[in-house]
Amino acid sequence: MRERAVREVKTSGRPVSHVARDLGIHEEALRQWVRQAETDRGERPDLLTTAEKSELAQLRKENAELRRANEILKAASVFFAKELDQPRTRPTR
Template identity: 75%
Template sequence: MDHARGPARRPFHSVDNCDLALTTRPWKYPDELRERAVREVQSSGRPVAHVARDLGIHKEALRGWVRQAEAGQGSRPDLLTTDERIELAQLCKEIR
């Protein structure tokens, strides 16, 4: 490492969409809480950050849930629905 330049940086690697579709993580929040929080944001019109604070949820987690719910309802054509994500993952697996 050259100390004059600072710490060595790792090279940037782009992430393949197929890899994103296949990642699985255990959910931190119960499904009932997720559904309730999304319903509250959509029905009340309150900001995501306010609803998240009231329910003890991280605001970015709730924001993602709301976006995914909107995609599933067809009001966000720029995002993949859950079914489309599953299909994409299966197709990527077949290609590999």
């Protein structure tokens, strides 16, 4: 549906609003689809391609996971440092 709608806008030369109304799609949704298709074809270098958006989302997710792991490691190192700093006593017999 998305590809058909974008193709219709490109080939017909009709305004996005007219094509959207004819296909029963929200005008702004179709406008975004057309913009993204232009970006993916290299016609809009100012925007991120679908592949770049996907990579960025994956990197953000990975970054968040690494930050959580880093916080856990920091907390564990503080815990173990405190354990090592405590004086050791010999058990009495």
